[in-house]
Amino acid sequence: MKKVPFITKQQAEDLIKQYPTPFHLYDEKGIRENVRKVKKAFAWNKGFKEYFAVKATPTPAILQILKEEGCGADCSSYTELLLSEAVGITGSEIMFSSNVTPQEDFILADKLGAIINLDDFTHIEFLEKLVGIPETISCRFNPGGLFQINNDIMDTPGESKYGFTRKQMTDGFLKLMEKGAKHFGIHAFLASNTVANEYYPELAKILFQTAVELKEETGADIQFINLSGGVGVPYTPDQEPNDIMAIGEGVRKAFEEILVPAGMGEVAIFTEMGRFMLAPYGCLVSKAIHEKHTYKEYIGLDACAANLMRPAMYGSYHHITVLGKENEACNYKYDITGGLCENNDKFAIDRMLPKINIGDILVIHDTGAHGFSMGYNYNGKLRSAEVLLKEDGTSQLIRRAETPQDYFATFDFTNLFPKF
Numbered sequence: 001m002k003k004v005p006f007i008t009k010q011q012a013e014d015l016i017k018q019y020p021t022p023f024h025l026y027d028e029k030g031i032r033e034n035v036r037k038v039k040k041a042f043a044w045n046k047g048f049k050e051y052f053a054v055k056a057t058p059t060p061a062i063l064q065i066l067k068e069e070g071c072g073a074d075c076s077s078y079t080e081l082l083l084s085e086a087v088g089i090t091g092s093e094i095m096f097s098s099n100v101t102p103q104e105d106f107i108l109a110d111k112l113g114a115i116i117n118l119d120d121f122t123h124i125e126f127l128e129k130l131v132g133i134p135e136t137i138s139c140r141f142n143p144g145g146l147f148q149i150n151n152d153i154m155d156t157p158g159e160s161k162y163g164f165t166r167k168q169m170t171d172g173f174l175k176l177m178e179k180g181a182k183h184f185g186i187h188a189f190l191a192s193n194t195v196a197n198e199y200y201p202e203l204a205k206i207l208f209q210t211a212v213e214l215k216e217e218t219g220a221d222i223q224f225i226n227l228s229g230g231v232g233v234p235y236t237p238d239q240e241p242n243d244i245m246a247i248g249e250g251v252r253k254a255f256e257e258i259l260v261p262a263g264m265g266e267v268a269i270f271t272e273m274g275r276f277m278l279a280p281y282g283c284l285v286s287k288a289i290h291e292k293h294t295y296k297e298y299i300g301l302d303a304c305a306a307n308l309m310r311p312a313m314y315g316s317y318h319h320i321t322v323l324g325k326e327n328e329a330c331n332y333k334y335d336i337t338g339g340l341c342e343n344n345d346k347f348a349i350d351r352m353l354p355k356i357n358i359g360d361i362l363v364i365h366d367t368g369a370h371g372f373s374m375g376y377n378y379n380g381k382l383r384s385a386e387v388l389l390k391e392d393g394t395s396q397l398i399r400r401a402e403t404p405q406d407y408f409a410t411f412d413f414t415n416l417f418p419k420f
Helices: 009-018 028-041 060-068 078-086 103-112 123-131 166-178 199-218 244-262 275-281 310-314 404-408
Strands: 023-027 049-053 072-075 094-097 115-118 136-140 147-149 152-155 183-187 221-226 268-271 282-293 297-301 320-322 332-337 346-353 361-364 385-389 395-399
Touching: 009 282, 009 361, 009 385, 009 395, 023 028, 023 275, 028 049, 028 060, 028 244, 028 275, 028 385, 049 275, 060 078, 060 385, 060 395, 072 078, 078 094, 078 103, 094 103, 103 115, 103 123, 115 123, 115 183, 123 166, 136 166, 136 221, 166 183, 166 199, 183 199, 199 221, 199 244, 275 282, 310 346, 320 346
Parallel strands: 023 385, 049 072, 049 268, 072 094, 094 115, 115 136, 136 183, 183 221, 221 268, 297 332
Antiparallel strands: 023 282, 147 152, 282 297, 282 361, 320 361, 332 346, 385 395
């Protein structure tokens, strides 16, 4: 499968006249169409709700688009709660899923009326002392061991820091009921970035069966089951993308087989997808500014790992298109690098690409989730702008690029240098 950018060279050149590279660009049309597909895939469940994982793309303009399409927000921190509130997402439209949670985060979540998803058994008493136990609450389940699909190990939940054990789920529900909880949810995240239509249905079977058991053991009123995230995107051109309609149908079958016979056919299904919702609809637009010929051939960009951390942090693959050269032979081998003083600041290693000249515009694909959001300021590098390509073809600056003044804003120069 060939990866095609959602902008042409001419569009990029026009944008660069307004917004200097590098910048992250988002495709509004693609985002809205994808949300509608997800909702259609789960339309069989009348309570279905997508709680977008704010951590993936914590940008108000993006959250506003998702809100307009009927999404809620999955928040994991105080600041993400504030972001959601700022765009009018409050109350049960927020799912607060955090871990090692500071007290001020729980207090704000309670104030906003968010659904709190507890990560640990000990958090029950911690939360009670802070704000009391709400009538509706959720618990995060970790089954431990290995998570496998068709004998392939997808991930190792037993090594994860998240969630209650199975026994703690039963004990936790009973304890929460003693303290006044009346309505419950169950949540789990067992594998990351799966490109397998079987993941959600297999996860659903585990959670649905657990829900049936918990109802039998505790008598709890389980109102929703949250499949969380983990549905991935095809970062490499040879991967087949997930079929969200097939995924939704797989979950429906599990729902009919497990929950309906147990008298739990009214349970709502929630999801918390970040990567699937946004990754393909964002890209990093950058220019080649240097070339180097030593033991390898290098192309240096005006972007770096401060703009896109995933390749440096995880060794992740992100496809690269040289705009205007999409149909040229890829017969040059390059390392595509940024300018950080770290040797892992490479967007690609030994990547076969067309001949790249200084000034060429490179599009790095699939940065719409966990792209800008993972940016940082190492080496004093400044985070880039974010730009929205609107449905009508116009553009909007939705986050300006940082300036040195932003970098220095948290310093108190009056104490360090009285004459500054």
